[in-house]
Amino acid sequence: MGKYDFDRVIERRGTSSLKYDFGMQRMGRTDLLPLWVADMDFALPDEIIGDIKNRVDHGIFGYTDPDEEYNEAVKRWFKDRHNLDIKDEWNTVVPGVVYSIAMAIRAVTYEGDSVIIQEPVYYPFKETILLNKRKCINNQLVYKNGHYEIDFDDFEKKIKEHNVKLFLLCSPHNPVGRVWTREELTRLGDICLKHNVTIFADEIHSDFIYPGYKHISFLSLGEKYLKSLMVGTSPSKTFNIAGLQVANILIPHKTLRDEFRRENEAAGYSQPNVLGLTATISCFNKGRKWVDELKEYLKGNLDYIRDYLKENIPEVKLIEPEGTYLIWLDFSEVTGDYHDLKHLIVEEAKLWLDAGIIFGRETALFERINIAASRVVIKTAMESLERAISGRRSLSCGTQDS
Structure with a gap:
């Protein structure tokens, strides 16, 4: 057990957070789980917050x-x-x-x-x-x-x-x-x-x-x-x-x-x-120890996603990352249409990810997901994605049976 608690879920709405508070302006809705912009959901440790507070207490910011x-x-x-x-x-x-x-x-x-x-x-x-x-x-x-x-x-x-x-x-x-x-x-x-x-x-x-x-x-x-x-x-x-x-x-x-x-x-x-x-x-x-523990936690999130996809959504392919907390997923076995993928992620899974097309035209069937969040948030995201894709599987099976 490490010194720092990365499992703690911190409410970020109402803080002018780009990640959480601008869903209506950017997506036209506020009901999406945001795992997009490269912004972590973890608070700095007390020893660093204390130094910032001490500087604030001085009261002059010239x-x-x-x-x-x-x-x-x-x-x-x-x-x-x-x-x-x-x-x-x-x-x-x-x-x-x-x-x-x-x-x-x-x-x-x-x-x-x-x-x-x-x-x-x-x-x-x-x-x-x-x-x-x-x-x-x-x-x-x-x-x-x-x-x-x-x-x-x-x-x-x-x-x-x-x-x-x-x-x-x-x-x-x-x-x-x-x-x-x-x-x-x-x-x-x-x-x-x-x-x-x-x-x-x-x-x-x-x-x-x-x-x-x-x-x-x-x-x-x-x-x-x-x-x-x-x-x-x-x-x-x-x-x-x-x-x-x-x-x-x-x-x-x-x-x-x-x-x-x-x-x-x-x-x-x-x-x-x-x-x-x-x-x-x-x-x-x-911040050295905090970063070391953070990296271990991120590795745990990555391991969880890798195993979850393999066991529950094998159609979604993880591009094995060597670095960063931004994970690249290939959805080309799920759909061949960018607009359909967007519908799947936003309308069906209720997730706010970064669409692959913004990184280049050839990656329109990819999505980038930010895994720098508490494990329970990552678990919720994976379960939402599985429900959306499972629903499509059921519809496909029903169409074939009929």
């Missing part, structure tokens, strides 16, 4: 910058958890990783330039490229035998054909759950070096890796990659503090870092959220 205590907490976390030696000057603190992607796009490309991604991938990648009037080039991941791989030949071909300037890498990958190997990352890096492509590696999920796998940061691959590398990180996923608006963008090379910071300044952003800084220091200094 302009604040990252100080030595902040820098030391960041460096210690990356050294202890990922064996990375981070230098203070590498870091630019911004509100979030998606914001930093927009700044990176503006820093190293011009309107009309090409940026390459690997769908199915976190949908703000494509949105941010297009909203900044750049061309989005897709190197489609290859889905084979329930596993995703990179088509390196297509990756290089697309870079050459479209004169790609920037590569947005998702590592670990959201939503397919891949934790890229050193060999895969090195091969991507070498292609980008060969063709003068800058790399932005979104490593926000790097603290959620399942047993048997290891996150390899692009920062660890070697000196030759650092000149054209930006790495997006944030405690917001690890500790569920996205609402406190803090991310650490690590850019080793000064020229590239200066270009990024100029765009940040041009966007009008300067001092970070004071409570975000406070929370980050406390989380990185005091």
Whole structure:
């Protein structure tokens, strides 16, 4: 039995929660069980809440910058958890990783330039490229035998054909759950070096890796990659503090870092959220055991879902995740129509998941489910899904019998 209680169900409605309170605005209804956006249902431990309360009790919330205590907490976390030696000057603190992607796009490309991604991938990648009037080039991941791989030949071909300037890498990958190997990352890096492509590696999920796998940061691959590398990180996923608006963008090379910071300044952003800084220091200094127990709990949720699907809904295929708490499910044996799948999930199962089509056109028959919730919630979701699919089986059998 661990120190922390992840089974406790916390009522989040009425807190302006994007996940729970905006069903009517986003889905036209309020009766769905939400397991969509990457937002955990677990409260921070008391020792971290206490530090935030102490800062609130001070009563003054003026302009604040990252100080030595902040820098030391960041460096210690990356050294202890990922064996990375981070230098203070590498870091630019911004509100979030998606914001930093927009700044990176503006820093190293011009309107009309090409940026390459690997769908199915976190949908703000494509949105941010297009909203900044750049061309989005897709190197489609290859889905084979329930596993995703990179088509390196297509990756290089697309870079050459479209004169790609920037590569947005998702590592670990959201939503397919891949934790890229050193060999895969090195091969991507070498292609980008060969063709003068800058790399932005979104490593926000790097603290959620399942047993048997290891996150390899692009920062660890070697000196030759650092000149054209930006790495997006944030405690917001690890500790569920996205609402406190803090991310650490690590850019080793000064020229590239200066270009990024100029765009940040041009966007009008300067001092970070004071409570975000406070929370980050406390989380990185005091949150190790909480994260370790959280990962065990998430593994338990994954094990439960894997077994439940196998025993009760074998038509739904789990894409075995290597990392993240976002699980990718293949419904292609349930239905061949996207609109029918949407009806099944929303109208019949009464679930609010992330539809696969938002991650790319080729994954319209997939759904992404967030398993960072109490076990009883996960159990309810699986039972709801089973009832919906069982009802369809019964109708099918009845039609055949008649």
